Amino acid sequence: MIRHVFKLMWKRKRSTGLILCEILICFLVLCGILATGIAFTKSWLKPLGFDYENVWSAAIQGMQFDAKGDQLAADRRALSAALRAVQAMTEVEAAAVSTNTPYSNSSWIDGTRIGGKPARCLWTLTSPDLPRVLRMRLLHGRWIEATDGALSYEPVVLSRSLARDLFGTEDPIGRDMPVFNEEGEPVDPKEEAEIRRVVGVMDDYRRRGMLEETAYTMFIAVDFDGGERFPQELLIRVRPGTTAAFEEKLVRTLRSAAPQWSYDTTRIESRRRTMQMSMIGPLLLAAIVAAFLIATVGLGLVGVLWLGVTRRTSELGLRRAMGASAPSVRRQILGELWALTAVAVAAGAAIFLQLPLLGVDFGAGWWVFLGGATSAALVMYAFVTVCGLYPAWLASRVQPAAALQHE
């Protein structure tokens, strides 16, 4: 029967071609949506590597990014004073300055090379209390310390993924960060003015949750004595039960410690919500467009199948006359549709799975694509079956005798 069905499909390729294309397009759209869904879910299930609850952010307004000389020295003193003043507040459990803060739109990124390919890595300049503020976990070695500025090298702490991809299974502690020239060729780090040496490994820091595109982070200590660049944001963990009145008090404290700047305070929790909302909008839009497309294809499919059944009345009647029962006619119509779907899905999967092979994988693994294609195939089968039920029922109602008079 399967061969029979495929023969008929092949002979009728003109009319089946249309259905085939519809199913193919629908399948590809579903592949995209479901692969995205899988990638998001996978990302959602991964630990963030930090805790954002009860954490406030105070972004500094009016600090010059590339200050020099006296201005730079004044900024250093003011930032350090502001941090100390906040740490002294009774509501505050821990506070730190940092770049690449959670759910923030600004990033400090450093380019490096991993396995010969360019890679992006969060360049997180921070102070010693960051792990206490964000409740991050140290895996090996040590975290950065206030006295690190006195060392002959610059100590850095890597996220687990970065350490693994840079150094493999070898112990990264004590290793120097690789340096590359402009052509991307490795250079001996010893020849550099300042060596960055790995002193510790942290859990991956996925600071934007699902939206974080890299699990590579390098933490470097802020040097309040001689540094030239400074984070423009404070992160503050308050004790549980701290009231909303804290916000005003925080601003007052910061103003009196460093009155030359103004401060923009938010809860990290609310920043997280805002960021998620901004993502849900486009996602919802994409879902609506896709749903619309699929509904259109579904209606079209029902129409084409319906037409096909009416066109084939005499063939179906003949089959009934030759001994096909109503259920077997219904099965044939659905079987033809399933066979067609198999062809469309195979073609669609062949197209879709090219993406990861060509390296266009948007940071998701190839198995996300495979998962997307597999679930899209399942959904497609359910979908065409639903679309085919009514036409198949119509076909099974064709009477053997009536059909033969159709001439």
Place this chain on the structure above:
Amino acid sequence: MNTGTAGAASGRNGGAAVRLEAVDKVYSTEKIETVALSHVNLEIASGEFVAVMGPSGSGKSTLLNVLGLLDAPTTGRIVLDGETVTDLGDRRLAALRNREIGFIFQSFHLIADLDALDNVQIPLLYRPLSSRERRERAETALGRLGLTARMHHYPTQLSGGQQQRVAIARAIVGGPRLLLADEPTGNLDSKMGEDVMRILEEYNRDAGVTVVMVTHDQRLAERTGRIVRLFDGRQVH
């Protein structure tokens, strides 16, 4: 039930006996009611060759459809080999059509998108057979009708006579015991019509299959064992 492994060529246990008792067939549409058969009583014995004659619209096709379980009578009873089949369900009727009855139509009703071999296999698709078995049986049936060289031709590549022979192969491939032919020679010239008639006669004689044939051709009708005449849905004697 005997599955007839001997295949296309031979009917089994001779032909089927069929009896219509007080059969009425009324087609009702919204506006009109057409009485296509009115109180028909007809007994056909196993192995008989019966011709059905009558003017156009007199109910000949309807009679054949009712005999062939393609259409249920409005009232009355059909008894096939002693079994009342009038109230059987769809599946059972389909199985009876598939195993016991072969149809030949005036306009062949071959599926244009399938070649001769695939057309002949259609009744076998609804039986639990392997595809090889189906193919072999269809080849045997086509061979018997002298169409071995035309197996892979599509209907449009065949003459009318050849198409009708493919249709006959399809009707006999499952080894039916009752063969129903509705004006099988109506679309053929007299030479081809004669061929078809000879095949039916042979099949009736050699396999003992019961044949009921509608025809307008008095000379062909006279070669059968009995002529049933219809007029306005009634049997005339």
